[in-house]
Amino acid sequence: MDVEGALRERLVDAGVELVLSEGAASAGLREIARRAGVSHGAPRRYFPTHRALLSAIARRGFEELGVGSAAAIAETAALREELAAPARVYVAYALERRGMFELMFRHDLLDSGPRQGAADGPRLREAMLPMFARIVELVVRCRGEAMEPSAAVTAAALWSNLHGIAQLWSWASLQLALGGSPGGDGPDGPGRLVEAALKAHLGPAVA
Structure with a gap:
């Protein structure tokens, strides 16, 4: 370099x-x-603008999340687990690296539009959209259906659910609602909530 x-x-x-x-x-x-x-x-x-520098920082987060998700998927065997494993990584990443997670999705602060030959590299959409496309692909495979618009809606709803779990857990709101301790995972911890979200959007797991 x-x-x-x-x-x-x-x-x-x-x-x-x-x-x-x-x-x-x-x-x-x-x-x-x-x-x-x-x-x-x-x-x-x-970096021509502050937004460009923040976008470069945020892309690091997407790279980290991508590496963690790929590693989790590599250790799976069942099809449904290919989606469950990165879902757990997503929530865990949000809780462990809260500042980065907050920045990654602040499109009001970041360069997230289509790239137009910017010297600072690809815009944030080149980091985020492949992640969402992967969720759609896994939803299609798990549900055994064709690649239709409904699959993208299901993927978006599942992603929203996971993001909400991560955010509300980081604020201790879910712990309060579930009657658990503010800092502990416990039986109603984020892992259990992730499984509930998968079941809600994909149906129960098949043994």
Whole structure:
């Protein structure tokens, strides 16, 4: 990697660290530059806008999530587990890396439109849409149906359900509703909720 590429990566590394430690709202250009050990104007040389830098940070999250999901799927044998395993990874990632998870889906803050020859690399849609397409594919296979618009709707509903579980659990709202302890997994923990979501959208698992 050349010097320019190394400095660009250093800025993204500093941004990732900041988002994870203090949340997406803290990831300003000046603070990222300070943490990266460069001048406050340096980020503009590599990222034309603040949104472009935040998008590069968010793409790291999608890369991490993709690697974790692929590893979980590689250890599965049953078809339904190919969807259940990454669903559990998704919720676990959200709870373990809350700042990054929050940023990844903030399309009001990120460059998520179609790419138009931007020098800062692919827009966020190139990171997020393949993830959703994979969910649709797995829903189709699990339900044994053709690739129809209804499969995308089911996948979107399942994704929304998983995202809601992750978000509400991180706020301790679900623990309160279920009468559990705020920090513990317990019998009504997120793993059990993920299974309930899969059953609701795909039907009961076939032994």
